[in-house]
Amino acid sequence: MTEMQIERGPAAATEPDAAVAMARSSILRKLARDKGALLSAIILSVIVFCAVFAPILAPHDPYDNNLRNMLKPPVWVDGALPEHLLGTDGQGRDIITRLLYGTRTTLVMGLLAVLAGGLIGASLGLVAAYFRRLEGPIMRLVDILLSFPSILFGLAIAAVLGAGIFAITIALTIAAIPTIARITRGAALVQMQMEYITACRAIGMSDLRIIWRHLLPNCLSTIFVYLTLQLGQTILLGAALSFIGLGAQPPTAELGTMAAEGRNFLFFAPHVSTIPSLVIFLIVLAFNVLGDALRDVLDPRLRQ
Amino acid sequence: MLHHIAHRLLISIPVLIGVLFIGFLLMQVVPTDPATVLAGPTASAADVEAIREAMGLNEPVLLQFAMYLGRVLQGDLGRSLISNTEVLVELGNTVGPTMELMFASLIWAVPLGITFGTLAAVRRGLVSDRIIMAASVAGVSMPIFWFGLMLIQYVGFKWQLLPFQGRAGPLWTLEGLRHIALPAITLGGVFIGPVARMTRTSLLEVLGSDFVRTARAKGVSERTVVLTHALRNSLIPVITLIGLQIGFLLGGAVVTESMFAWPGVGRLAVGAIVSADYALSQGAILVLALSFILVNLIVDVLYAVLDPRVRAG
Numbered sequence: 001m002t003e004m005q006i007e008r009g010p011a012a013a014t015e016p017d018a019a020v021a022m023a024r025s026s027i028l029r030k031l032a033r034d035k036g037a038l039l040s041a042i043i044l045s046v047i048v049f050c051a052v053f054a055p056i057l058a059p060h061d062p063y064d065n066n067l068r069n070m071l072k073p074p075v076w077v078d079g080a081l082p083e084h085l086l087g088t089d090g091q092g093r094d095i096i097t098r099l100l101y102g103t104r105t106t107l108v109m110g111l112l113a114v115l116a117g118g119l120i121g122a123s124l125g126l127v128a129a130y131f132r133r134l135e136g137p138i139m140r141l142v143d144i145l146l147s148f149p150s151i152l153f154g155l156a157i158a159a160v161l162g163a164g165i166f167a168i169t170i171a172l173t174i175a176a177i178p179t180i181a182r183i184t185r186g187a188a189l190v191q192m193q194m195e196y197i198t199a200c201r202a203i204g205m206s207d208l209r210i211i212w213r214h215l216l217p218n219c220l221s222t223i224f225v226y227l228t229l230q231l232g233q234t235i236l237l238g239a240a241l242s243f244i245g246l247g248a249q250p251p252t253a254e255l256g257t258m259a260a261e262g263r264n265f266l267f268f269a270p271h272v273s274t275i276p277s278l279v280i281f282l283i284v285l286a287f288n289v290l291g292d293a294l295r296d297v298l299d300p301r302l303r304q
Numbered sequence: 305m306l307h308h309i310a311h312r313l314l315i316s317i318p319v320l321i322g323v324l325f326i327g328f329l330l331m332q333v334v335p336t337d338p339a340t341v342l343a344g345p346t347a348s349a350a351d352v353e354a355i356r357e358a359m360g361l362n363e364p365v366l367l368q369f370a371m372y373l374g375r376v377l378q379g380d381l382g383r384s385l386i387s388n389t390e391v392l393v394e395l396g397n398t399v400g401p402t403m404e405l406m407f408a409s410l411i412w413a414v415p416l417g418i419t420f421g422t423l424a425a426v427r428r429g430l431v432s433d434r435i436i437m438a439a440s441v442a443g444v445s446m447p448i449f450w451f452g453l454m455l456i457q458y459v460g461f462k463w464q465l466l467p468f469q470g471r472a473g474p475l476w477t478l479e480g481l482r483h484i485a486l487p488a489i490t491l492g493g494v495f496i497g498p499v500a501r502m503t504r505t506s507l508l509e510v511l512g513s514d515f516v517r518t519a520r521a522k523g524v525s526e527r528t529v530v531l532t533h534a535l536r537n538s539l540i541p542v543i544t545l546i547g548l549q550i551g552f553l554l555g556g557a558v559v560t561e562s563m564f565a566w567p568g569v570g571r572l573a574v575g576a577i578v579s580a581d582y583a584l585s586q587g588a589i590l591v592l593a594l595s596f597i598l599v600n601l602i603v604d605v606l607y608a609v610l611d612p613r614v615r616a617g
Contacts, residue, residue: 144322149551151555155588240448245562246574246577259449259453284447285445
């Protein structure tokens with residue numbers, strides 16, 4: 001969607017600090033010109049803000065049930081209660097409150113998994129690019145991981161550890177590793193052709209130092225773009241696993257679990273299920289649009 | 305050609321053993337003791353021990369793995385801890401419906417995706433391209449269960465157009481077709497976006513190549529250029545990518561089956577895991593992984609058949 005709007009420009013590779021700063025501000029300016037990306041960034045900021053300050057913003061307690069007030073509709077439907085703007089769920093709990101806490105759980109799950117998976121994946125990618133002898137085995141492993149449907153990791157790990165947030169976060173982490181590893185390797189291989197790597201070697205710098213101080217920083221923008229895109233996918237997968245009952249367990253507020261709980265009331269109180277599903281949709285969409293735009297701006301070469 | 309197939313086959317052997325071993329290992333560290341579960345809550349410690357012995361749970365791990373491999377090769381995947389029917393029988397009943405569902409989803413979603421992708425590529429940069437691409441990003445971001453819930457709520461319940469629970473029979477019967485419609489629309493729906501995207505990218509690449517310019521220079525009509533020259537060549541990567549996306553489809557199938565009470569492997573796996581059915585969940589995961597490896601193999605071979613360059617290289 002955003003692919004057409006941004007002209008290709010050379011990627012900022014290695015420049016002096018002033019130039020880097022300039023490049024950075026121009027990146028922001030280019031991003032801001034992309035309306036979809038701007039809107040996504042705003043939506044995500046609001047969502048993250050709500051998730052972080054959920055305890056302050058929430059009008060009720062997420063576990064406070066009141067069976068007399070169960071399945072109240074949202075305000076735009078007759079019979080709504082003014083103190084529950086989006087209505088209540090099957091146990092009379094306030095949906096806005098649970099959305100705030102649920103977004104928190106969903107985001108933390110996704111972020112943890114993407115950060116852990118990104119860390120492992122990026123390390124694998126860097127090592128594969130730097131030590132060519134290890135490239136074969138590492139990339140073969142990565143290819144196998146990549147070829148497997150992520151949902152199978154979820155099923156297998158939930159089978160072992162029992163359904164729950166912990167099992168699902170591990171599964172999401174594993175699912176995030178291969179993409180990041182491949183992308184990092186690709187970016188690092190380009191850097192390995194550069195003369196500064198040869199120069200570093202010539203002055204006797206240690207391998208670890210070259211990787212950490214020179215190779216990694218030059219791959220960071222690429223890694224960052226794909227982490228953003230991966231975050232959307234990870235959240236979507238986590239929500240799906242929770243929805244089928246393998247993720248967060250009731251009464252924990254989590255968006256996928258909330259959607260699943262609402263299935264029982266789909267025919268007379270559809271909002272219990274559809275509102276959390278819509279929030280997931282919105283979050284993932286925003287991450288994907290922003291990720292696409294970031295990719296176009298930061299790394300036009302990678303755009304396919 | 306044969307060489308290529310043999311190579312792919314050889315590569316899949318370690319993966320196969322890896323899958324079997326991981327499946328086996330995963331079940332070794334299972335926190336619920338299967339013997340205790342099987343013996344029931346009122347069993348004495350001696351009963352549990354006897355069952356442990358009978359199940360071979362007291363042997364060393366590697367020996368257990370060898371025993372396990374032997375059993376799997378003979379098609380013995382054990383018995384479900386809950387229904388006590390043979391896992392292979394339960395799986396045998398579910399593989400068909402899952403394949404049926406995937407087929408019914410692909411059969412309409414892939415042509416539609418390719419059509420949208422072609423339209424977008426031909427009208428590159430125009431409004432229709434933007435709309436199709438925006439829709440495909442939205443499609444990729446859409447939780448499959450939201451789409452399914454919407455269909456159940458409106459098409460299934462409010463308008464009473466189609467049934468949304470279970471399977472009524474094979475595809476060629478009217479009732480069977482009516483029952484598969486909503487699950488297939490759900491699963492296929494999330495597949496259109498990725499296919500459209502791939503087709504667009506691939507077609508744009510081909511449209512920029514020399515032979516297309518030559519065809520245009522010869523005065524071939526734009527329609528023929530796109531449909532006969534370019535689309536044909538761009539479909540090769542699309543087919544591979546569709547093959548690679550089978551895993552994505554499988555994931556969607558697990559969710560879709562759970563939602564529509566479709567009696568497939570995915571629903572079986574989820575049910576088995578939730579109820580801690582040791583043998584059944586392992587069998588279901590195994591079948592999902594193995595069928596996945598098989599599909600990848602087929603796609604690889606198909607790729608070689610379609611693209612002479614792969615055969616030569």
